[in-house]
Amino acid sequence: MEGFLNLILEPINEVYLKFKGFFPNLLAMLTIIIIGVFVAWLVKAVLLKFFKAIKLDIWCDRMGFTALLRKADIWSKPADIFAVAAYWFMIIGFLMVGFSALNIQAIDSLVSQFFLYLPRAFSAVVILLIGYMVAGFLGRAVLIAAVNSGLHYAKLLAEAVRLLLTVLILAMALEQLQVAPSIVVAAFSIIFGGIVIALAISFGVAGIDPARRMIESGREEKKEQKGDVEHV
């Protein structure tokens, strides 16, 4: 009977001892997470004040970032979005640190992998953000310049420039994330090269007549413009 009782109590005792050894780790994890939530909340509040002081929303309006958010059906202010992103970034960070306090090997290796991947993920996000703004800026510049030059296909030209840049930026971001890098580079080369060749062929072969007409009308316009209105 005693042997049978031992059979029951030993595992319970073992679990109790394990839990006793594990409890400080659990406590440490909970403490880290609670402090983390508080720190993240504090950072969010400070960031919101800072963004307001530097007028980040106005700057984002000007750079077209707000328009991008609207396109993505996000109606929060850019400053709120950045502050909330920082908040969640910190929460995830503290969660990882908290989990590592548990001293479980599988979680430890997952956490270390996560931290090793962070710089790449951050670089990819920065590339995407800056790339989007550059593509938008250049696309708009091309659109306005093409309209002012009287080109009929202004929107098409601007969209082509935007598309090419977007493909380039996506390839750069994926390459940074190390998502099947060789496939990304090959796919990018094929797509980008294909677009350029397609444009060259379409302009060179299918566009011979329109090109001739454009050049001729350009010459005529130049002739007409001599003695044209003096704006200043």
Added chain:
Amino acid sequence: MAESTDIVIGIPSYNNAKTIGHVVRAVDAGLAKYFPDKKAVIVNSDGGSTDGTSEVIKNAAIDHNALLIQHPLSMAHRITTPYHGIPGKGSAIRTVFQMAVDMGASACAIVDSDLRSITPEWIELLISPVLKEGNDFVAPLYDRHKFDGTITNSIVYPMTRAFYGKRIRQPIGGEFGFSGNMAEFYLKQDVWGTDVARFGIDIWMTTEAIANDFRVCQAFLGAKIHDPKDPGSDLSEMLVQVVSSLFDLTEKHSDKWKEVKGSIDVPTFGFRYHVGLEHVKVNVGRMLGIFRAGLDNLDKIWLDVIGAGDFGEIKSLGTLPDKEFRFPPKLWTRVVFDYAIAYHKKRLAPQHLIKSLVPLYLGKTASFIMEAEEMTQEGAEAQIEQLCLEFEENKEYLIKSWK
């Protein structure tokens, strides 16, 4: 310390060998004829010409007897100097300011190097109001063909007049007279890294003179005929430089212009006469084509800048056949003011914002040209006067929306 002088005449140039000889001779004759007892220097501020411009200046000679100038007391010195900084007319003129200040000049004038219609009398008309009447700034007044100077007529003149209350008809004329004090004031301003260093210099000089309460006047110079430029190719760039300088000045002097109501004439010197003007060929179809291309492609920008109401009106203009196309002056006034507000509130990159105004401006210009086709010069001038009054009346709208 440079040798002192009474008068400095600045001639900015860049590859103007064909025309600058005539300009230098006219200036030289003007100085000898009207200011024989004054020490004068002609400063050619050159942007690195490679066509022998400086040689032409050195060799340009006048026959004083032929001009009935018996005893010129002192001949004007000629200096050719390269300018530094951003390439452009503004940087060239800055060098003239510097030399005028260094030489302690009492009166200065700037004349373009591609002028074909300049006469010795222009020097008298630009310098005398400063030397004899105590003015600080002399703006030019020309007889121009009704289709000429469309940026001046549709934006710069109405805005300057409505904002600062002085009727200076050619605020970006190209020729100016000014006092030594004025040159010193200009030189002290920190603007030489901006569009002022390029095409923006003319509007900047005029506006600073008015806004800072210097004594301003204008002088009638007759007709302005100069080397034909290629207006189509650099219109966007020209408009950006002129309008961004105008809007920057609006920003800078916002305390001043908000107080100004209506406008007054400024003293005008010179004998007014009518000049036979060369006909100007205009391609209205091309202008309307660009306006319509703008309507098709820049709709989002326009909607954001001018708002749904005015954009609706613009859109309905696009549906009119070419012959019936008319851009109402009230609508144009609101468009320009909305652009000034968008520039002030930094809604878009400045270059993009002002370049997106080009198709609207061309629509307005095409409309004016069609309206003025059958009009006399006076009739066309009356239209411009009407537009100026619209700007003055609608200024309250701008003041309310500024903040």
